[in-house]
Amino acid sequence: MEWAKNRMIILAACVALPALIAGCATTDRKVNVLYQLVVHKAGGTGTLYLAASGGESAGKTAVQWIVGAVKNKDGEKSGNVVTGRAPVDQLLDAFNQELVAAGYTVIQVKGLPQKVDKGVDLAAVTIELDETSELVKSDGISRLTIAVDLWKNGQEIRKLQYRSMLSDFAVKDRDLLLPMLLQKSMQEVMKQAIPEIVKALEG
Numbered sequence: 001m002e003w004a005k006n007r008m009i010i011l012a013a014c015v016a017l018p019a020l021i022a023g024c025a026t027t028d029r030k031v032n033v034l035y036q037l038v039v040h041k042a043g044g045t046g047t048l049y050l051a052a053s054g055g056e057s058a059g060k061t062a063v064q065w066i067v068g069a070v071k072n073k074d075g076e077k078s079g080n081v082v083t084g085r086a087p088v089d090q091l092l093d094a095f096n097q098e099l100v101a102a103g104y105t106v107i108q109v110k111g112l113p114q115k116v117d118k119g120v121d122l123a124a125v126t127i128e129l130d131e132t133s134e135l136v137k138s139d140g141i142s143r144l145t146i147a148v149d150l151w152k153n154g155q156e157i158r159k160l161q162y163r164s165m166l167s168d169f170a171v172k173d174r175d176l177l178l179p180m181l182l183q184k185s186m187q188e189v190m191k192q193a194i195p196e197i198v199k200a201l202e203g
Contacts, residue, residue: 027078027079028070029079029081029178030082031081033090035187036187037098039098039101039195041198044099044201045104046118047107048099048104048107048119049106050096051108051121051122052121052122055091055125056086063084064084065083066082067127068130069081071130071131072133072134073133075132081130081131088125090186092108092122094190095122095190102194117152117153117154120151121148124146125146126143127144128141128142128144131177138170139168140167140168140177140181141165142166142167144162144182144185145162145164148162152200152201157200158196160193162189162193164186165185166188
């Protein structure tokens with residue numbers, strides 16, 4: 001009986017170990033962010049067209065976008081940082097919310113009309129999120145870069161660029177670290193971009 005019991009323990013360990021190893025083989029970190037208003041800038045008037053010529057949108061297709069890597073303390077990659085929304089779609093949502101709050105009637109289009117009265121075009125969007133995961137904590141870094149072209153009365157009037165790089169660490173709720181950093185990065189960029197956009201289009 002004792003022999004049979006020990007055999008069952010060994011068998012259970014042999015079954016559990018591969019499963020444990022397989023579970024550790026990939027540590028993809030999924031990042032989902034619902035943008036939260038931060039600027040509340042007033043002064044916008046009329047209709048504004050919002051487009052994104054510099055980014056690929058997933059539309060309704062179920063796609064995972066790789067925006068970074070998860071590494072261990074030795075710098076070895078153990079997984080990807082993925083998001084279910086294209087970077088450009090996330091920034092379009094943020095701009096839409098802030099521009100509506102600023103007073104504009106926003107119409108999202110694939111491309112700006114030729115004689116657009118007021119238009120904002122996201123010419124480039126890059127999101128990079130990386131995490132270094134250790135036994136007791138995780139370190140995260142968020143890099144966000146965007147380029148914005150402003151149009152008024154059918155002419156391009158300004159080219160704007162914004163960058164944000166933030167880092168932090170977490171001991172608890174590590175899965176919230178990268179979403180928090182991305183949220184703050186977008187809000188940081190919006191604080192710079194929205195006042196400049198309103199001033200340029202209404203000046």
